[in-house]
Amino acid sequence: MIKASLRGLLQRKLRLSLALIAIVLSVGFLAGSLVLSDTLNARFGSLFSTINANVAVVVQPKDPQAVDPVRLTDDQLRTLSEVDGVRAVSPDVSAQGVIPFRSDDGEPVSADAMLGFGVDGKDDPLGLVELREGSWPQAADEVTVTAYTAELARVKRGDSLKVYVPVLNEPRTFKVVGVAGYSGGRDSLAGESVVMFQQAYAQETFYGATGRYAGASFAADEGVSDTVLKQRIAEKLPSGFKALTGEESSEEQSAQIGVVFDFIKYILIGFAVLAAVVGVFLIFNTFNIIVAQRTRELALLRALGASWGQVAGSVLLEALVVSVLGATLGLAIGAGLGAWVEHMLIGEFELPSAGIIVKPITVVLAYALGVLVTLIAAFVPAVRASSVPPVAAMRDVVRPDKSLVALSVVGAVLAVPGLALVLTGALADMGGTAFLVLLAGAVLLFVGTLLLSPLLARPLVRGLGALIGRGSAGKLGVRNAVRNPRRTAVTAAAIIIGVTVIGTAATVVQSFKTSLEDIMGDSIGVEVMIQASVTAAPDGRQGFNPKALDQVRAIPGVKEAAAWHFDALNVSVANQPSAFGIFATDVGQASRMFPMDAVDGSIRTLAAQELVVDDNTAETLKLKAGDRTPVVIGGVTRDYTVVGVYKTTPIILGILVGLPAVEDFPGPLAFQGFVSLNEGVDAAPVVAQIEKIMKDYPGVQVGDRQSYVEQATASYDLLLTAVEWLLIVALVIAVLGILNTLLLSIVERTRELGLVRAVGLSRGGLVWMVTVESVLITVFGVALGLALGVGLGAAFTKALITIEFASVIAIPWLDLLQYLAIAVVAGIAAAVLPARIAARLNVLEAISYE
Amino acid sequence: MTSQVSDAPAAGAGAAARAADLWKVYGSGEAQVIALRGVNVELERGRFTAIMGPSGSGKSTLMHCLAGLDTATRGQISVGDTALTGLDDGGLTRLRREKVGFIFQQFNLLPTLTAEENILLPLAIAGRKPDPEWYRTVITTVGLADRLTHRPSQLSGGQQQRVACARALVSRPEVIFADEPTGNLDSRSGAEILNFLRRSVTEHGQTIVMVTHDANAASHADRVIFLADGQIVDELTAPTADAVLDRIKRLDAAPVAGAAE
Structure with missing residues (x-):
């Protein structure tokens, strides 16, 4: 029995190879995602173990993200360095976002991390950093840079170097007195820029006073283990600090960096899930087809005494073998994919690879996915195979397609x-519950429609066929497409799934963009906007000095310039964490530049401890004009008075406080700036002038109104692009599915193909007949998917409109047409091979084919 | 071409199809099988010719070659005034469209089409309209007027074969080739089909070539050609079933040396 099914397997190589590809794709994406993250972690792990090579113990604040983190004093550092077993100490005085400017064109340098250190003028006791030429900085206006930094900024010893100092919030000029490198002759560890300042200057600038340290690294005496030293140091540790061994510190740091790349991991997992779902349909179809073709053979097995269990088992065994093979290939390809994506991500980093990492859990998950997907898909065909009556071996037993009634009733239900x-x-x-209701409804409607799709296939394909089924060959193609509606629907399922997802996403994004453009066009007074790029939760430590806006106001033609500060780090209002953060600006000025209609109280320039809020947020927080409520900003809690409530719009929403509140923000920098111009002033030259002013603030971008809309919708475009890639994956599998179905049909209908050739159909006509069938299946899937997708997209948008997040439902016709065109091309592509096979059939052999 | 098609059924106007020194060899070396060994045959217009012979005698191969379904290894074939030798697939396709009709043992109807659509399929493929009068005649002759909207699966074997006959007749081809048309039918349905073929020759001047191994079927023909071992070994004009049987017995009694099989 086992032998029979394995031999059958070899005879059906082509058919099974399509199922195999579906398994390979889904397993490949899953394995790729896992290999990517493990390989990334290994690479960063090797980086931090280099940094911590001679480090036994690291002392650092428990909460380094705190607004005002604890610092080690000179005395505390001395106590720790006197702990028995400490060989050497390297105190940590450092800041991120220390940005050198290039000496030739004055542009800020771009590196993968931009660090500043305070150094004490002696060689690194841990032996990581080595002076190559010149000296360590001895005065407040001196710096030493790493060789890689010198290369980036195009400076050498003796040159002056402009450096943006984060806490000062402006650039300063220093003299380069030395160039350093890392042990082992490396110019950088991972493509980072490093500027080393005199220690006292750095302490005063970064931490506000001399004699303060963020932490320290300790080397151990010979014979003292890291763990022992960690315990001894922990006993002397000041409160608010923690001690880690060098190894623990490396792990913690690489885990933090790994998170940055998580989104790519999730996109790949999304691909894997979609490929698996779509693959189920393809595998289902494949095995159904195989069972149908083998009816006589299976009946013979039954007639010879095989039990139904053995027959079903033989189908499942075949599926198991295919799935194991597919998972193995998928694993190999996934490892390659993961390594490749990792290389693409890290390629520009100057960070050596630590090899491709394939963990045991990756292997287990890959096989689990492959086998599970295949066995689920092959289950129904296996049961069907087991119900073949033995008498079918002797004569043709008509097994009519099961009625669609039961399936359709479930679908409708x-x-x-x-x-x-x-x-x-x-x-x-x-309000918000609408989305849960919508989502539940969407899932039900989607699954229901998939179940109803065989019922819909006949009328829909006939209708579409009337459009493209020209000529008698075309008409025959249409007939073939509606011949087995179940098969057509299952084949189209991959396309329905993919297109529904993309249709929904495209409609929501398009509506959102159109809404934004409408509002921008109608009611905004802002012509130019200044925007800090976001690399972490904004909290006033990124952006530009609001003083710079005085220069902007002096530009001829500028009417008003408003600074907006933004704190999204640990803020709360009315005892609830504020997810959207808190904005600080001159609200009176804002109401002149943006549509802000008061629905309660008044919208005006705010004094200290006053706020205004949009009506949606007010409802959520149960606030109304005149209320007093606690607000936490920068760790300080104060009672604020609600002065007014304004109507929510897609561009202005959330909690707004006055400029006096910026005192409490962790940093004084403005996050955004909005500039309005006098009537008839051209924005382009003003943008250029503001760009010049903002040059001192690296990461700050200046643009006109259009660029604002683009930026506001950029993240949605990114989402749409990701979804479009999903569509492509779905289409690839769909093409395989159609190919599969068409190949089968050609085998099943060999005699018919011979006949139509015998009565005069040309080869071209036959190719056209097969192509029409393929394109009809595809277009049927697209039509159903688009109808569903656009409908759901419109429904989601309608709910967004209800909560004022959007104003119009806009259908992206152009995109939809594009998707349709791509699908038609895919349909034609799928027909190429089957049509060629059909056209090459020998008429005589075909017509006498048994 | 249309004019030739309408001219074609004029009885006795020369050969509808002919083969000269026709060889057909399958395979090579030890596996070589010679199916036809220099066959010369001329099939007259407006006549009903039967080709008979034992299994492996080459009778089906001869018909397939004459119909352009199979290519000859050597020799000349023509249908009407068209020489088949050297025709490419497009030329053969045109030949099948315009000059040849087929009736198969297995009926070979398209299950997705109704009886009427099946009958009109060759015309639809060629992009031609049926001559309404001729179409009515054909339908009436085969007695399918009340079954036209049925699908093949709703028809009996005899009815399906009548649809296939109508399909072959409706385009008035130069020659209709019938490959064991009664092989899959009971004797009553088979007799119906044979009478019907006979009438289309007698009443409408259609040329028909039929391969069969049934002496009774062959007795409906004007002329019977006997094949053995890839060669024409005998011929009978205006045959009766008994005469045919008699010839077959004689062929069996004196097998040609080296006959295939």
Whole structure:
């Protein structure tokens, strides 16, 4: 029995190879995602173990992200360095965002990390950094840089170097007195720039006073283990600090960096899930087809005494073998994919690789996914195979397609309430819960529609066929496409799934963009905007000095310039963490530049401890004009008075406080600046002048109104791009599925193909007939997917409109047409091979084919 | 071409198809099988010719070659005034469209089409309209007027073969090739089909070439050609079933040396 099914396997190589590809794809993406993150972690792990090579123990604040983190004093550092077993101490005086400017063109340098250190003028006791030429900085206006930094900034010893100092919030000029490198002759560890200042200057600038340290690294005496030294140091540790061994510190740091790349990991997992879902349909179809073709053979096995369990088992065994093979290939390809993506991500980093990491858990998950997906998909075909009556071996037993009634009833039972939920979510005003209702409805409607799709296939494909099924060959193609609606629907399922997702996303994004553009066009007074790039939660330590806006106001043609400060780090209002952060600005000025209609109280320039809030947030927080409520900013809690409530719009929403509150913000920098111009002033030259002013603040961008809309929608475009890639993955699998179905049909209909050739159909006509069938299946999937996707997208947008996040439903016709065109091309591509095979059939052999 | 098609059924106007020194060899070396050994045959217009012979005698191969379904290894074939030798696939396709009709043992109807659509399929493929009068005649002759909207799966074997006959007749081809048309039918349905073929020759001047191994079927023809071992060994004009059987017995009694099989 096992032998029979394995031999059958070899005879069906082509058919099974398509199922194999589906398994390879989904397993490949999953394995790729896991290999990527493990390989990344290993690479960064090797970086931090280099940094911590001679480090036994690291002392650092428990909460380094705190607004005002604890510092070690000189005395505390001395106590720790006198602990028995400490061989050497390297205190930590450092800051991030220390940005050198290039000496030739004055542009800020771009590196993967931009660090500043305070050094004490002696050689590094841990032996990581070595002076190559010149000296360590001895005065406040002297710096030493690493060789890589010197190269980036195009300076050498003796040159002057302009450096942006984060806490000063402006650039200063220093003299380069030395160039350093790392042990082992490396110019950088991972493509970072490093500026080393005199220690006292750095302490005063970064920490506000001399004699303060962020932490320290300790080397151990011979014979003292890291763990022992850590315990001894921990006993003397001041409060607010923690001690880690060098190894623990490396692990912690690489884990933090790994998080940055998580989104790519999730995109790959998304691909894996989609490929698996779509693959189930393809594998299902493949095995169904194989079972149908083998009816006589299976019946013979039954007639010879095989039990139904043995017959079902033989199909499942075949599936198991294919899945193991697919998972193995997928694992290999996934490892390659993960390594490749890792290389693409890290390629520009000057960080050596630590090899491709494939962990045991990756292998286990890859096989689990491959086997599970295949066995689920092959289950129904296996049961079908087991129900072949033995008598079918002797004569043709007509096994009519099961009626679509049961399937359609289940589909309708899901789809109708789904539709009702979607409509309720879209039309009823129920705030945030609307999205849950919508989502539940969307899932029900989607699954229901998939189940109904065989029922819809006949009329829809006929209708579409009337458009493209020209000529008698075309008409025959249409007939073939509607011949087995179940098969057509299952084949199109991959496309339906992919296109529904993309249709929904495209409609929501388009509506959102159109809404923003409408509001910008209608009611905004802002012509130029200044924006800090976001690399972490903004809290006033990134951006530009609001003083710079005085220069902007002096530009001819500028009417007003407003600074907006933004703190999204640990702020809370009315005892609830504020997810959208808190903005500080001159609200009176803001109401002249942005549409801010008061719905309660008044919208005016705010004094200290006053706020205004949009009506949605006010409702959530249960605030109204005149209320007093506690507000936490920068760790300080104060009671604020709600002065007014304004209407939510897609561009202005959230909690706004006055400029006096900036005192409490962790940093004094403005996050955004908005500039309005006098009537008839051209924005372009003003943008250029403001860019010049903002040059001193690295990472700050200046743009006109259009660029504001683009920036506001950039993240949605990114999402859409990711979804478009998903569509491509779905389409690839769909093409395989169609190929599969068409190849099967050609085998099944060999005699018919011979006949139509015998009665005069040309080769071209036959190719056209197969192509029409393929394109119809594809377009059927796209049509259903688009109808569903655009409908769901419109429903989601309607709910967004209800909560004022959008103003119009806009359907991205151009994008949709593009998707349709791509699908038609995919349909044609899928037909190429089957059509060629069909056209090459020998008429005589085909017509006498048994 | 249309004019030639309408001219074609004029009885006795020369050969509808002919083969000269026709060889067909399958395979090579030890596996070589010679199916036809220099066959010369001329099939007259407006006549019903049967080709008979034992299994492996080459009778089906001869018909397939004459119909342009198979290519000859050597020799000349023509249908009407078209020489088949050297025609490419496009030329053969045109030949099948315009000059040749087929009736198969397995009926070979398209299950997705109704009886009427199946009958009109060759015309639809060629992009031609049926001559309404001729179409009505054909439908009436085969007695399918009330079954036209049925699908093949709703018809009996005999009815399906009548649809296949109508399909072959409706385009008025130069020659209709019938490959064991009664092989899959019971004797009553088979007799119906044979009478029907006979009538289309007698009443409408259609040329028909039929391969069969049934003496009774062959007796409906004007002329029977006997094949053995890839060669024409005998011929009978205006045959009766008994005469045909008699010839077959004689062929069996004196097998040609080295006959295939």
